Amino acid sequence: MKKGTAAVGFILGLLLFLSGDPICHGALQVGFYRGKCGFADVEAIVGGVVSAQFFTDPSLLASLIRLHFHDCFVNGCDGSILLDGPDSEKTASPNQSVRGYEIIDQAKDAVEKICPGVVSCADLIAIAARDAVFLSGGGIYRVQTGRRDGLVSSADIANVTLPGPSITVPQAIAAFADKGLTAVDMVLLLGVAHCSFLSERIHNFKGSGKPDPSMDQFTVNTLRSRCPINAIENTVNLDQNPFSPLVLDNSYYQNILLRRGVLQIDQELGMNRFTRPIIANLANSVDFPARFGAAMVRLGAVGVLTGTQGEIRSSCRVVNKAVNKDKSG
Helix, strand or coil: CCHHHHHHHHHHHHHHHHCCCCEEECCEEECCCCCCCCCCCHHHHHHHHHHHHHHHCCCHHHHHHHHHHHHHHHHCCCCHHHCCCCCCHHHCHHHCCCCCHHHHHHHHHHHHHHCCCCCCHHHHHHHHHHHHHHHCCCCCCCCEECCEECCCCCHHHHHHHCCCCCCCHHHHHHHHHHCCCCHHHHHHCCCEEEHHHHHHHHHCHHHCCCCCCCCCHHHHHHHHHHCCCCCCCCEEECCCCCCCCCCCCCHHHHHHHCCCCCCHHHHHHHHCCCCHHHHHHHHCCCCHHHHHHHHHHHHHCCCCECCCCCECCCECCECHHHHHHHHHC
16 A cells, blocks of 8 residues: 555544544534534545545645634634635735635545535634644644535725734734734644745844844755745745754744744744743643644634524635525526
């Protein structure tokens, strides 16, 4: 048996176990789809899609985690980031570098063939993000499902709501608190940066024509090679550990203590009197996977729609009224 096939089989078996007995948590529950699609296991189906992408492009795993964060932080975890449109969340400045939409499309196609009109796009994002965490070495956690899809997607709201690269630590703490998340959650839920976010810091910090003096010079040189002046499309890992750039572990926090933070707020997290103890604790933590998983569960419960709220989209890219109109036309 090929190594990749064996790995996919192990992953699907683990996901089948994790989606077993329903466990309630507020309006969401683990195993929400159990029995709703006959003998089919929704989470295992999604896991197969994500696993296949892992062997093709491992960098997409971080993109799925970021997609989940960007979805939840605007209108709550309602799949609104997936909607197409000239003024949808996709078009917002902070979302221009977000990837992973096609993976959610593939997962939706797969579950619709077996179980049409049952699984929400919002849940597909949450399940795919959980699988991405596991495949990135960040451990496994039991994802809660039962979300429904939102009907509204606004670039204006996303531009105002999503934290920008120049946000200060107090502003970030307040933004996360507004979503019911703690300062520890904030420190844990960090991902990938876009070159346009850090160009000023590595090339012209505060108009000085020089890099930020608080950044380690080796890191400056590394980032400048990845992000030359006026390069905005490249992405870089916030974790600058060359031995585990695609592994979800606590080396990001260790690098912050070594003054190797990528974004300005990264370094400020290591100097702020409220967040430095959190950084130091995580840098030396042996239970990082469990703590990160718990933070992802709390993120996934932000502003969810359940029951009869919202809808279950037939296509993740458009609301159902638009889909039905196209079919009748």
